[in-house]
Amino acid sequence: MPTPCYTHLTDRTLIRVGGADAHHFLQNLVTSDIESADRNGATASALLTPQGKILFDFLIYRSGEEYLVDCPAAVAEDLLKRLTFYRLRSKVDLERLPEETGVFAVWGGEAEAASALLSVTDPRAPALGLRIVGPVAALPGELGAEQAGMAAYDAHRIRQGVPEGLKDFDYSDIFPHDADLDQLGGVSFSKGCYVGQEVVSRVQHRGTARKRFVLVEGSDTFSGKGSDITAGGKSVGTLGSTALVDGKIIGLALVRLDKVAQAKDNGSPLQCGDAELAARLPDWATFTWTEPNTAD
Missing domain, CATH: 3.30.1360.120 (Probable tRNA modification gtpase trme; domain 1)
Incomplete structure (x- = not known):
C-alpha cells in the first residue's frame, strides 16, 4: 500500500x-x-x-x-x-x-x-x-x-477542484455559490435563518448561479491570482491559485459558465495572458456548463 x-x-x-x-x-x-x-x-x-x-x-x-x-x-x-x-x-x-x-x-x-x-x-x-x-x-x-x-x-x-478563501478569492467579493460552497457541503437550504441567508436562498431557488470555480490546465505558466481569463479577447473569468503537477500547470478559476460554454461551442480557446488553457468541471460538480444565461 x-x-x-x-x-x-x-x-x-x-x-x-x-x-x-x-x-x-x-x-x-x-x-x-x-x-x-x-x-x-x-x-x-x-x-x-x-x-x-x-x-x-x-x-x-x-x-x-x-x-x-x-x-x-x-x-x-x-x-x-x-x-x-x-x-x-x-x-x-x-x-x-x-x-x-x-x-x-x-x-x-x-x-x-x-x-x-x-x-x-x-x-x-x-x-x-x-x-x-x-x-x-x-x-x-x-x-x-x-x-x-x-x-x-x-x-x-x-x-481536487476545491477553492479556499484568500488563496483563490478575496473576502467580501463573492457569493457562496461562486465558491462552490453549496456543492461542497457548506450551505444548508433547509435550516433556519443565518446572516446573508435570504440572498443565498434566492440564488438557489431561482437557479441564477452563473459563476463557478472550475479547474483549468495548460502547458505554459499562467499569470498570477486575479488575472483575467479571456475567450475571443473578452473576459470570461479570473484566475485563482495554481500549481505545477506532472509537468503541467493546473489551477482554479472563477468563470462565467455560460460564456465558457459559448467559447467551447465556438471553438474559441481560453487564454490567461499568452498561455492557452483548457477548463473542466471538478469530479464532484453537479452543475454544468450550460447553466441559465441571465442578463449581465
Missing part, C-alpha cells in the same frame, strides 16, 4: 467555540447546518455579510461538547472579533487556541495518531483526505506518513 502524505497546515489556526449555547450560536450565524458537524464530525461553512458575500470561510469540527473552527491564520483575529460581536448574551466561550495545537492534512492513505484530538474526513470532498487536529510536537511522529510541504498540499487541493 502507498505511504500517505501529511502536511502541517501552518497557515491555519483554530478557534474554540464552547459553552451551553455553542450549537445554537453557530447554527444561527453560519451557512452550514451544525447538525452535520454533530453527525459527521465536521462541516464546511462560512460567515457572510448581510448582503450574502463570503466574509470568512472555514471548517467546523465537533470536539466533545465544543466546536473548533479551522480558519486561515491571517484572518483569525478578525474572525474572533466578529464572532465576539455576534455573541451578545449567548452563553458562549470563544478563544483562539495556541500554536501548540495544529491542523494536519493527510492524503493518499489512512493514518492514526494516539495524541490526536480529532480525525475526520475532509467534509468538502473525501478525495482531499483527512483533517487531523492535535499537538504539533507529537503528531508528525505518530502519523506513519511522509511529510510534504505546503506546496504539495495546495497542489493536491487544487487537483
